[in-house]
Amino acid sequence: MAKWLAQWIENIAVPPAIGDNTHAGYRGDIEKHLIPGLGAHRLERLAPEHLEKLYTTMQRNGSAPGNAHHVHRTIRTALNEAVRRGHIASNPASVAKAPVLPDAEVDPYDVDEVKRLLKVAAGLHRNSARWALALALGLRQGEALGLRWEDVDLDGGVLWVRQSRLRPKYLHGCGGKCGQRAGSCPKRVAARPITKATKSRAGRRRIGLPAQLVGLLARHREEQAAERARALDMWREGGWVFTSPTGEPVNPSTDYHQWKALVRKAGVRDARLHDARHSAATVLLVLGVPERTVMSIMGWSTTAMAARYQHVTDPIRRSVAERVGGLLWDSEAEGDSGSPVSTADVGERT
Incomplete structure (x- = not known):
């Protein structure tokens, strides 16, 4: 098992065949749990019970059910490849009982709360339209931060979702001599691109913009032009719809903290940024928008996502x-x- 898992993560399940984040997740599962727990087993003799014992041991030692479930998905994927290549006849992970995930309680914002958030967001001095995209259209964080002006047609009232902003990842440019984390290294170098193309057909989509949102984006573009003029040579033009004060794309971590600040200022209950997407989907439910249209707007590939994201509110x-x-x-x-x-x-x- 140790030999196969190392072969799989080093030479088979690697970018660009899979995403950088996916690869990092697989590697973490393998190094921290799968090789220590199953590495000594022979590949062809691995049984479902061995996997179930590992998941139980993980949770007894403090791992969350979600972590154990992620390990289950990783080993299932690795063993599927072993089956495909004829190393084993069947996949024991397909028989093993996966760790049970607790149902996540999501209580989306109701219409009045969304209105309050939009009203407070409109008074912000920067990037206020960013929150309207989240609350009205349900754009994912990466999709909103990855927008360029070439993706927005204000005259036609549409925008295209084509790419997603990635979380920055850095490597030392000093060989580790600075003694700091790679992200704080004075000579740091980017280890991944700023964005990646939306990989699924459902995710690549065209969305109609409400007239009010067209107005917000038009005003945002004017404010950005004034900000560009003030920044002079400090501005780094990238065509981004939402930027830092000097033109760089917004860091997802910064965006998260700005969302939390907006929630506090609006005086609404705290919620995850991703819950705004649940709220947008629920608004479409209230309006009675047909399911196929909702799928297109939200970028869902299956109708099952409607049950996950649309909530019957009070x-x-x-x-x-x-x-x-x-x-x-x-x-x-x-x-x-x-x-x-x-x-x-x-x-x-x-």
Whole structure:
């Protein structure tokens, strides 16, 4: 097992066949858990029970169920390749019971909370339109930060999602002599590109812009032009829609902290930045937008994603309850008895 896992991560499951982040996740699982826990087993004799024992041991030692589940996916992928190459006849990870993931409780912002966030965001001095894209259209963080002006057609009222901003990763440019982390090295060098192309067909999409959002983006472009003029030679032009004060693309970490500051300033309950995407999807549910259209806007490849991201909120529940009550208890027909109307009455009104 140790030999196969090393071969797989060093020579098979490597960029550009997979993403840098995916590769780093696989490598972490292999070095920290899979080789220490399973490396001594012979590949062809590995059994589902060996994997289940590893997952149990991980969780008893403090690993979260999500970490154990990630290890399960990594070993399943590595062994699928072993099956494909004829090293083993079947994949024991396909039989082993995966660690159970607790259901993540997501309580998206309701319409009033979204309005409050948009109102406060509109008063920000920089990049206020960025939050409108998240709350109104559900763009992922990387998709919003990866936008260039060439992807936005304000006259036509559309934007194209073509690429995603990556989290920066650096290597020492000094050979490690500075004694600092690679990200703080005075001579640091980038270890990955700024963006990557959206890999799925569903993720590459064209989205219509509400008129209000067109106006926000137009004003944002004017503000950016003024900022560019003030920065003079310090400006680093890259065509980014959202930038630092000197034109560089916004760092995802900076974006996260700006989101938290917006939530505090708006006085709404704290939530993850990604929960704004759940809120946008739920707004589309409230509006009754057809599922296929929602999939196109959100960049989903399967209808199952609607069940994951669209939530029946309390206002929706109240609206449904009122409609049910209006159908079953007609105030004019029931008089003082409080009795539901008959099916015949309903049929006549229909």
